[in-house]
Amino acid sequence: MSIPRTEPAPANGKLGVLLPGLGAVSTTFIAGVELARRGLGRPIGSLTQLATIRLGKRSEGRTPKIKDFVPIAGLDDLVFSAWDPIPDDAYASALKAGVLDRHTHLDPIAGFLRSIQPMPAAFDQRYVKRLQGANVIPGRSKREWTEALRGDIRRFKSEHDCDRVVMVWCGSTEVFIKQGAAHQDLGAFEAAIDANDDSIAPSMLYAYAALQEGVPYANGAPNLSVDFPALLQLAQQNGIPIAGKDFKTGQTLMKTIIAPGFKARMLGLDGWFSTNILGNRDGAVLDDPESFRTKEESKLSVLEYILQPDLYPELYKDYYHKVRINYYPPRGDQKEGWDNIDIRGWLDYRMQIKVDFLCRDSILAAPIVLDLALFLDLAGRAGMHGIQEWLSFYLKSPMHAAGIYPEHDLFIQHTKLKNTLRWMMGEEQITHLGVEYYLTPAEVG
Numbered sequence: 309m310s311i312p313r314t315e316p317a318p319a320n321g322k323l324g325v326l327l328p329g330l331g332a333v334s335t336t337f338i339a340g341v342e343l344a345r346r347g348l349g350r351p352i353g354s355l356t357q358l359a360t361i362r363l364g365k366r367s368e369g370r371t372p373k374i375k376d377f378v379p380i381a382g383l384d385d386l387v388f389s390a391w392d393p394i395p396d397d398a399y400a401s402a403l404k405a406g407v408l409d410r411h412t413h414l415d416p417i418a419g420f421l422r423s424i425q426p427m428p429a430a431f432d433q434r435y436v437k438r439l440q441g442a443n444v445i446p447g448r449s450k451r452e453w454t455e456a457l458r459g460d461i462r463r464f465k466s467e468h469d470c471d472r473v474v475m476v477w478c479g480s481t482e483v484f485i486k487q488g489a490a491h492q493d494l495g496a497f498e499a500a501i502d503a504n505d506d507s508i509a510p511s512m513l514y515a516y517a518a519l520q521e522g523v524p525y526a527n528g529a530p531n532l533s534v535d536f537p538a539l540l541q542l543a544q545q546n547g548i549p550i551a552g553k554d555f556k557t558g559q560t561l562m563k564t565i566i567a568p569g570f571k572a573r574m575l576g577l578d579g580w581f582s583t584n585i586l587g588n589r590d591g592a593v594l595d596d597p598e599s600f601r602t603k604e605e606s607k608l609s610v611l612e613y614i615l616q617p618d619l620y621p622e623l624y625k626d627y628y629h630k631v632r633i634n635y636y637p638p639r640g641d642q643k644e645g646w647d648n649i650d651i652r653g654w655l656d657y658r659m660q661i662k663v664d665f666l667c668r669d670s671i672l673a674a675p676i677v678l679d680l681a682l683f684l685d686l687a688g689r690a691g692m693h694g695i696q697e698w699l700s701f702y703l704k705s706p707m708h709a710a711g712i713y714p715e716h717d718l719f720i721q722h723t724k725l726k727n728t729l730r731w732m733m734g735e736e737q738i739t740h741l742g743v744e745y746y747l748t749p750a751e752v753g
């Protein structure tokens with residue numbers, strides 16, 4: 309089947325990046341882009357900035373950088389703004405987050421960071437129990453909040469003379485909400501906004517405002533936010549690309565690197581115990597059981613889909629999987645994630661693997677924010693809309709079409725991402741078949 313495609317329009321003009329949440333991830337992302345622009349830091353971890361893409365056969369030697377192959381916005385064309393109930397500017401917030409070194413990475417760009425002041429947020433403490441903040445949009449009606457957010461988007465776009473805008477949710481993880489009647493279609497969703505229905509969380513209002521304003525939306529947290537039929541319908545209707553959920557960093561990144569290896573080599577799994585200690589604001593929010601539940605759902609589903617116990621019951625039917633997150637203030641953003649993995653080999657002999665990842669969460673998340681923003685903008689210019697499953701590579705709990713399972717294997721996700729870029733630009737897909745290299749001249753004819 310040939311799928312119609314549109315060559316992406318050029319990335320002319322400025323691209324506005326709007327961030328609900330101006331905490332550890334957002335400030336590390338914004339500061340990193342500014343440091344890279346000034347030649348004071350390197351954007352390590354970002355495919356849009358560093359990765360190459362092979363085109364054609366291995367013998368052709370065509371391997372441009374992704375940024376030279378697809379028309380993505382340049383770092384110099386990015387402008388930022390954010391919302392946060394905590395009134396700290398990006399400099400003060402980055403200092404509190406404690407991710408980047410003050411002398412090397414914050415003070416040299418202090419003026420720039422101070423210029424990013426958070427706009428009043430659509431925030432209600434009932435959805436993030438461990439936070440308090442006074443920088444909130446006046447009024448309590450969800451409709452008023454939605455209109456205020458839409459006004460903010462328009463004002464930001466015109467004040468910064470942006471050609472296009474994208475939004476990436478970098479706000480806290482909200483309490484667990486199950487999809488209900490209000491999420492099933494757009495009419496019900498809008499009626500629920502008007503009725504101030506509790507099942508409409510603030511993150512959903514940001515997503516709704518973005519889609520109404522023609523702004524692509526990515527969700528970096530495990531909240532439902534944009535992942536339900538009503539907003540999928542709006543994204544399709546308005547022709548807007550969306551992606552989610554939950555940035556794939558730290559322990560889950562490791563899981564989706566290691567587990568595909570076990571399955572590829574047909575090694576069995578008895579158990580995988582994962583525990584984390586972290587002491588940043590995100591850790592404090594996740595200390596609340598209701599926010600943790602949202603995160604837990606996102607973290608647990610990964611192994612199930614990679615290992616496919618229904619297809620390999622003798623290897624994966626009964627493995628035990630546990631994930632714990634413990635708030636431990638002394639660590640700040642420098643999380644430690646331990647994994648104990650019990651595996652099984654030839655003749656059922658048992659083995660153990662221990663992973664101790666001394667990780668920096670926001671250092672792993674910042675390049676994801678950049679790539680999601682640039683690739684969603686690219687998708688928009690290529691006329692792609694609805695769920696952008698090719699961006700699953702960046703996400704812990706990827707959104708997917710109804711009736712198919714999500715793809716969690718990092719290597720399949722990576723191939724899919726690159727093949728999508730090739731397809732977008734009218735290049736051949738790479739299948740890795742490669743028999744042609746071994747044909748005799750007579751067989752080639």
Ligand SMILES: NC(=O)c1ccc[n+]([C@@H]2O[C@H](COP(=O)([O-])OP(=O)(O)OC[C@H]3O[C@@H](n4cnc5c(N)ncnc54)[C@H](O)[C@@H]3O)[C@@H](O)[C@H]2O)c1
Pocket residue numbers: 328329330331332333334391392393394405429430431432436439441477478479480481482510511528529530554555556557558588589590593669670672673
């Ligand atoms: N750090 C990572 O590696 C990582 C990985 C995956 C997902 N995430 C998710 O990304 C999000 C951001 O992480 P972080 O480490 O920057 O957390 P953080 O606590 O430092 O920042 C989140 C910010 O969002 C703000 N906020 C909360 N509700 C809001 C609302 N309704 N509107 C606007 N702002 C709001 C908070 O005040 C806070 O400043 C979290 O949901 C986290 O779970 C982070």
